[in-house]
Amino acid sequence: NAGVTQTPKFQVLKTGQSMTLQCAQDMNHEYMSWYRQDPGMGLRLIHYSVGAGITDQGEVPNGYNVSRSTTEDFPLRLLSAAPSQTSVYFCASSRKTSSTGELFFGEGSRLTVL
C-alpha cells in the first residue's frame, strides 16, 4: 500500500517564486492536512480538509493556499515564496469520523527558499 505520497521530496526556490507541493492518499480518508516542521517547534497545522470541496485554515495559514477537488489529492500552493517558508512540510490523512483516529503521514517535502 502506498499510503500518503508527497512530491517533490526536495525543492529549492528563489524568493517570490511559486510552487505546489503535491499530496495523494489511497486510503479513502476524508480528512487531509498539511503541517510544517521547524526545529524546536514541533509540527504546526497550515490547512486542513474534511472532504472534497471543503478546506479550512489551521494555525499558520498565511502564504499558503489549498484546494480539495478529489478525496485523494490535497495540494499545497505557495503563491510567492519567502525565506520564512523554508521548512519541512508533511501531509497527513485520517478517517474523519472519530477524534481518536490516528494521522498517517507522508515522508515529507524539504523546501528551501533563498
Added chain:
Amino acid sequence: AQSVTQLDSHVSVSEGTPVLLRCNYSSSYSPSLFWYVQHPNKGLQLLLKYTSAATLVKGINGFEAEFKKSETSFHLTKPSAHMSDAAEYFCVVRANNNDMRFGAGTRLTVKP
C-alpha cells in the same frame, strides 16, 4: 484550547537502560493523546494512543504510556532502550476531529 508540553528537548540513555520521555497536556475537553516517532528523514509513525479506555496504553516496539488525569501527564516509557529507538518523539493532543496539537519534540539518543 489544547496544548502539550514536552519537558525535555533531548534525552540520552545507554542501551539496555530505561527510557522516560515526559509530556504534560492541557485540554478543555476529554482529550485523545498520542505519541508519534520520527526517524531521520522519515515521516511520523504512530507509537500508541490513549482514547479514554485503559489508562495504561501499550504501543509498538515495547513502548507504553500512562494517562494521569490528576497530573495532566502522558509520559512515554520503555524498560530497555535499543539502538534502533534513537529518533525524535512527539506527544500530541487531539480534542476534536480537526485540531491536533504537537509538542516541540524530544530527541532520544541511545549510547552503546
